[in-house]
Every structure is written in structure tokens, then in C-alpha cells.
Amino acid sequence: MKRNSRLSLALHTLGHMAADSKHMRTSADIADHAGTNPVVVRRVLGKLREAGLLTSEKGHAGGWRLARAAQDITLADVYLALDERLVASSPNDDVPTCVVEHRLQNKITAVMEEIERSLIERLSKTNIAEVQDIPEPSHG
Amino acid sequence: MKRNSRLSLALHTLGHMAADSKHMRTSADIADHAGTNPVVVRRVLGKLREAGLLTSEKGHAGGWRLARAAQDITLADVYLALDERLVASSPNDDVPTCVVEHRLQNKITAVMEEIERSLIERLSKTNIAEVQDIPEPSHG
DNA sequence: TACTAATGCAACCACAAAAGTTACGAGTGC
DNA sequence: GCACTCGTAACTTTTGTGGTTGCATTAGTA
Numbered sequence: 596m597k598r599n600s601r602l603s604l605a606l607h608t609l610g611h612m613a614a615d616s617k618h619m620r621t622s623a624d625i626a627d628h629a630g631t632n633p634v635v636v637r638r639v640l641g642k643l644r645e646a647g648l649l650t651s652e653k654g655h656a657g658g659w660r661l662a663r664a665a666q667d668i669t670l671a672d673v674y675l676a677l678d679e680r681l682v683a684s685s686p687n688d689d690v691p692t693c694v695v696e697h698r699l700q701n702k703i704t705a706v707m708e709e710i711e712r713s714l715i716e717r718l719s720k721t722n723i724a725e726v727q728d729i730p731e732p733s734h735g
Numbered sequence: 736m737k738r739n740s741r742l743s744l745a746l747h748t749l750g751h752m753a754a755d756s757k758h759m760r761t762s763a764d765i766a767d768h769a770g771t772n773p774v775v776v777r778r779v780l781g782k783l784r785e786a787g788l789l790t791s792e793k794g795h796a797g798g799w800r801l802a803r804a805a806q807d808i809t810l811a812d813v814y815l816a817l818d819e820r821l822v823a824s825s826p827n828d829d830v831p832t833c834v835v836e837h838r839l840q841n842k843i844t845a846v847m848e849e850i851e852r853s854l855i856e857r858l859s860k861t862n863i864a865e866v867q868d869i870p871e872p873s874h875g
Numbered sequence: 876t877a878c879t880a881a882t883g884c885a886a887c888c889a890c891a892a893a894a895g896t897t898a899c900g901a902g903t904g905c
Numbered sequence: 906g907c908a909c910t911c912g913t914a915a916c917t918t919t920t921g922t923g924g925t926t927g928c929a930t931t932a933g934t935a
Contacts, residue, residue, distance in 0.1 A: 599821075600923080603843070610839045621881065628836065632924055637882065654932025657881040670850070681739075681821070696768065699750045699867060703743070706866055710810070713857045717850060726846055727839060740894080761910065772895055777911065794903025797910040881932080888925075895918075903910080 601639050604629055605673050606726060608640065609648070613665035613727040619658035639677070646676030665727070671719035681711050741779050744769055745813050746866060748780065749788070753805035753867040759798040779817070786816030805867070811859035821851050 608625050612618075622633040622640065629636065640659055643649045650662045661668065748765050752758075762773040762780070769776065780799055783789045790802045801808065 606843050607836075607839060610843065614839075623881085633882095634884090634925075635923060637884090638923090641883080651882060652932080653880095653882045653930070655880050656933060657931080659882095670846075696747075699747060699754075703746050703750060703866055706810075706861060707746075710854075710857060710861075714850075714854055717853045717857075721846060721850075726842055763910090773911095774896075774913090775894060777913090778894095781912080791911060792903080793901070793909090793911045795909050796904065797902085799911090876935100878935080879933085881930100883930075884928090886926085888923105890923085891921085893918100893920080896916080898915085899913090901910100901912080903908100905906100905908080 599679065601677055601679070602673070604631065604636070604639050605643060605677060606670075608636070608659075609643075609661070609665075609668065609673065609723045610727040612649075612659075612661050613668075613723045616661050616665060619652070619656070619660050621658045625659070642678070643673070643676050646672065648672055648676055661723075665724040666722050668723040669719045670721045670723075670726075671715045673723075674715065674718050681707075681714060739819065741817055741819070742813070744771065744776070744779050745783060745817060746810075748776070748799075749783075749801070749805075749808065749813065749863045750867040752789075752799075752801050753808075753863045756801050756805060759792070759796065759800050761798040765799070782818075783813070783816050786812065788812055788816060801863075805864040806862050808863040809859045810861045810863075810866075811855045813863075814855065814858050821854060 607629060608620075611625075611628065612620065622636040625640075626633045626636045640649055640651070644651055644662075648662055648668050649659055651657065651659050747769060748760075751765075751768065752760065762776040765780075766773045766776045780789055780791070784791055784802075787802055788808050789799055791797070791799050
């Protein structure tokens, strides 16, 4: 599997849910569709639940559902929910030896944070309903 | 160390070089500054050389130098040189079982590619000279 | 109550990616 | 020839992550 399979799994699941938002899905069903394991699905979807994007219910008729309208869930919400930050600022965590290094590190951190802000801003312009653009309601 | 230590190492090194672009640096010096290993430095900087951002010279007075002006090296150049793609489109490489899945996968791929394009565009707006804004030429 | 089906979670294993390390060949200047 | 540097291959160690198993908990249903 690829590096950001979690993001991919999240988007696929949310895309499916957006297509039929009333339907309650179990982690086993989702795992089947994604070709993975129910526990892995619960791990990833658990993050989305913590972020308020999904709700889950235990018990006999339990499963997963969107916590709000698909139009109100943006890619930025998903990205932040998974808290996989694009930017890791410092190569070594110890304090830099020289002043130049110290200032350079601050500058690089500032620049990368700016980059990440603009990435998030771009992500916030696309929502889950746009990811899913299927006209037919029928599933296969 | 963090996940994207390569990007971080590249930016720190380029930042230093931009501050004093005539100075030839050895991988040992750079490794000392970065708190890592000369071979690791050569690995990462080798990618930047392949992309035409740096030049290296063997032998007694050898080392590394910027291949062109710091103003002409953007963060996009560095990002692309390291070819660590932000986006991995499909969670499983096999063909989707249902039509909905197939269309969803295509859509997600398209959206993520658009996101990456806009990220690269943003990165191309910042160059190495901007990363390094130290007025003093003295080193510590 | 008993049974079944679902999440929640912890503990592990397996695999892959990456850093770190060692070693050596090849070029370059003294 | 010697010292110094990059280039690269091979290996080890570390780390991240998916996968797996097991079990407690919750909820519906007979």
C-alpha cells in the first residue's frame, strides 16, 4: 500500500457515503469495498469521528454515517482530522549551534507553515459532495 | 527523525548556500551542521544535482555549490527534485469491482492531482533566496 | 435472559521505507 | 604518491503502518 492510504481510504469512504448519506455502513462492508480490514477501517474512521465528520453506533444495527451534510465536509476537514502534517520543520530537535542556523530554522519553519496554510485553504474549497459526482443511485 | 527529513535537509542546506553562494561545501561539513551523515547528505543532494539545482566536484577541493542563482531556485524545484509525491491515488491497484467505485476512484484521483498542481504552483512562488533572509554574512 | 452483531481498543506480527553505517572505487589537487 | 572528495553499493537499525487476533462493551431481537 501507498504512503497516504489513510487519506485515500477516508476519501473513498466519504465519497460512497455522500452518494447515499442515509445508509448506515458497517466497518466490515467498508473494508470489503476498500480491500482492507475492518479494524483498519475503524482506526481511520475513528479519527474522522473525533473530528466530528462521522458518527458511529455500536450494537446490532450499528455502523457509520456522515455526521453532517456532504456539502459541509471539506477536504481540509479530512486532512486535518487525520493529522498527518505535511511539514516537519526541524531536521534535528536540538537547539542549533550557531545563530545563522537558528534564524534559518525559524525562517524555514515560517515558510513551510505558510505553505501548509495555503494548502489547507485550497483543500477547504472542495467538499465531499464534489468528490462524489455520480448521477446513478444504484450500487454494484 | 521526522518523515520528511529529506525536504528539511535540502532546504536547510540550500538556505545556507544561498547565504554564501560562492563557498564550496563538503558533504561532511553539511552533515555536521545538519546532525547527520555525509552519505545521507550526498544521497539527498544527489537528487538536487540530478535536477540541476546543485553542482558537485570530486577531488581535493571538491564539494557542493548552487548550480544557479538562489533567486532562480524555487521550493517547487526542490519538491519536484526529491520526487516525494504528496498524492497516492488508489488504495488498491486492482480494478474496482463496481461502476460506482470506478468512477469514484477517477474523481478522487482528478481532485488530488488538482490539489497537487496548486501546491506546486504555490511552492514555485517562493525561492531559496527568500528562505534565507539573514543580513549578516558572518558564520558561527 | 441468551444470542447475535456491531464498535472500541489493546497488543501483537509482518513488511516496507528510510536513516544510518561501512566500505571501496574514482576523480582531483597538492 | 598522498590526501581529500564525491559516487555508490551493501548492510543494519529504526520507524511507521497495515494487518491480525482477541476481548470488552453496547444494542437490538427472540
